[in-house]
Amino acid sequence: MSHRNSLIACAAASLLALAVTIGPPLLSDAEAAVSGTKHNLSVSGPGTRKASTETEICIFCHAPHNTSPAAQLWNRRLPTATYAPYSSSTLKSAPGQPNGASLLCLSCHDGTIALGDVMSRTTAITMAGGAMSGNPLIGTSLADDHPVSFVYNAALRTARGELADPATLTGAVRLDGSSRMQCTSCHEPHDNTNGKFLVAPNTASALCTTCHQKNYWTQTDHRTSTKTWNGAGTNPWPHTTGTTVAANACENCHRPHTAGGAQSLVNYAGLHPGEHSSGERVRQGRITKEGSRWLRCGSWPW
Numbered sequence: 001m002s003h004r005n006s007l008i009a010c011a012a013a014s015l016l017a018l019a020v021t022i023g024p025p026l027l028s029d030a031e032a033a034v035s036g037t038k039h040n041l042s043v044s045g046p047g048t049r050k051a052s053t054e055t056e057i058c059i060f061c062h063a064p065h066n067t068s069p070a071a072q073l074w075n076r077r078l079p080t081a082t083y084a085p086y087s088s089s090t091l092k093s094a095p096g097q098p099n100g101a102s103l104l105c106l107s108c109h110d111g112t113i114a115l116g117d118v119m120s121r122t123t124a125i126t127m128a129g130g131a132m133s134g135n136p137l138i139g140t141s142l143a144d145d146h147p148v149s150f151v152y153n154a155a156l157r158t159a160r161g162e163l164a165d166p167a168t169l170t171g172a173v174r175l176d177g178s179s180r181m182q183c184t185s186c187h188e189p190h191d192n193t194n195g196k197f198l199v200a201p202n203t204a205s206a207l208c209t210t211c212h213q214k215n216y217w218t219q220t221d222h223r224t225s226t227k228t229w230n231g232a233g234t235n236p237w238p239h240t241t242g243t244t245v246a247a248n249a250c251e252n253c254h255r256p257h258t259a260g261g262a263q264s265l266v267n268y269a270g271l272h273p274g275e276h277s278s279g280e281r282v283r284q285g286r287i288t289k290e291g292s293r294w295l296r297c298g299s300w301p302w
Contacts, residue, residue: 037191037192049130051125061076062074075118076104079103083098083106085097093160098142111138146265152211162213169210227245
């Protein structure tokens with residue numbers, strides 16, 4: 001064998017050994033983070049609602065070419081639905097139609113566009129497990145969800161009161177580049193470490209109180225009580241893993257998505273506080289007797 005052929009054979013053997021050592025291609029950091037979550041809609045995903053044969057993980061949201069003009073190389077059409085935003089007589093922000101990152105999230109979560117309908121493919125990806133349903137399906141009514149796509153600035157803080165200075169929101173909870181509260185202020189779609197794709201744990205409503213800084217909150221029973229549910233009546237905490245009053249904190253009464261009583265985002269219909277208004281002044285009083293008596297009574301069985 002010639003010297004040249006010997007070098008070629010040696011190089012080929014080295015490459016083969018390297019390939020065996022390395023094994024299959026490694027996932028990117030983003031792919032590795034999302035691969036074990038329900039946002040992995042590929043055939044390898046852990047959920048029941050996923051592709052029948054598609055192996056690409058990122059393609060359901062992103063693609064390098066032939067994508068939407070939206071940022072993040074978005075691989076889905078933007079929804080064209082008209083949404084019913086959250087409203088309240090005490091609302092000081094101005095949530096209108098969703099925009100920015102929230103509109104991207106809704107391209108799956110409002111249920112108007114099929115999960116397998118991506119822009120980089122000429123035909124939709126075949127999915128198994130049926131259409132989106134249950135808690136992940138927000139729909140086009142956002143009236144029972146925490147408002148999004150509104151400007152959170154110093155003026156809002158002054159008008160509303162009991163809000164954190166927006167200039168301090170530089171940690172896990174952040175506003176977008178236009179100072180707007182978006183879905184991504186509370187959710188990180190690539191990482192489910194904290195459950196519900198939250199950007200930080202919400203035990204004792206730590207995530208809620210990053211923005212909502214209620215007067216006298218630290219001395220209240222909802223902040224300090226270690227009482228538990230006695231098992232009678234309606235479960236007061238069906239949407240959390242907290243087992244004490246303090247662990248649920250704000251969520252003893254409120255729920256950020258699909259709240260039973262839309263106004264004030266209360267857990268159960270009928271838990272609206274009474275209201276006394278005069279001009280621009282609003283004072284909230286005792287819980288009203290609207291809605292089911294059993295829901296009102298069943299929600300406090302500790």
